[in-house]
Amino acid sequence: MNPKISDFGLARSFGGNETEVNTNKVAGTLGYISPEYAIEGLYSVKSDVFSFGVMVLEIVSGKRNRGYSHSDRQLNLLGHAWRLFKEGRSQELIASSLLESCNSFEVLRSIHVGLLCVQNKPKDRPSMSAVVVMLASEGELPQPKQPGFFTERDFEEETDGSSTHQKPTSANECTISLEGR
Template sequence: MADETHRLQLDWPKRYNVIKGIARGLLYLHQDSRLRVIHRDLKASNILLDDEMNPKISDFGLARSFGGNETEANTNKVVGTYGYISPEYASEGLYSTKSDVFSFGVLVLEIVSGNKNRGFSHPDHQLNLLGHAWRLFIEGKPLELISESIIESCNLFEVLRSIHVGLLCVQENPVDRPSMSYVVLMLGNEDALPQPKQPGFFTERDLIEVAYSSTQSKPYSANECSISLLEAR
């Protein structure tokens, strides 16, 4: 987040509303719009909040649309942002709706924790935010991921469910990731959730090595930005 003021503005009910709003927006792009749209650069700085803290997905400069039954494509030029880009896109240039699902999962974990995935550091390990969240989850300590600024306002069931859904979205294999229609459903009910598998790019080294290897055969563009986590506009 940009500063402590924005952290205090975004208590847990507002953050949960943002999570659900982004999910509904992606569901519209992937399923309900006339053409299926894959954003390809979903990240915190591309989520704008109105005066009532309702989220809007912005910046469709890298988006691609599909007609008919098309659901995926391959590109020789990988574009996106370190920390949000999915493994199959970074390493193979393959993008699909599941690429956006991965980025959404990263966003969810950032919103819950108040930390960015890229550049995250912890004194006990060398994992990034995805790896840290995964480690806490499998150790039965997911509540340690919660940002201190929302502890007093948080609904524990909603927070734990959000962490669980976020980890389902960042699983390494795109086949294992849920569709956005299922994500919206999971966020809206209390049914039991499937167990997530290991996330993709759960260390910074994973992403750097894949990005480097991909440059040996294709151009790689990783857009740098200063992320203000869900700053009101």
């Protein structure tokens, strides 16, 4: 739990007063890349908002987004945080090492803001200046929509019942490979 906050490595893609860039190849750290950048190569200030939201959820939970799989429901970290939020059980996401020393209102608010940041559509995500205001205030927050790259693995029995296979699903019906073709 030694977070290192720095540029997500893509700021140099922007020039001058640009707020959105269409890149020739996708670059970035898996687990933090926004859906619109991974799928369409469209990078904007809302892409960094997505990355920030992932990082907030990682810090609060003490779990890494990449490679996380919740055992009960086979959800990734974003999916797990989303389900707990929808069920009114966000406190279950908080890392046990934080429970005794944290201000629960602030941590639950951070989860809520993190989920606002990782919404699937860039237009639904707040700006970073809005994120700062949300984290520093106590006002009502908008309800988040389903996160981008929300995945749930579905284990189905084959017809003969002798084996199972894993069927990954996604809200945006896309996958990201670790290796190119």
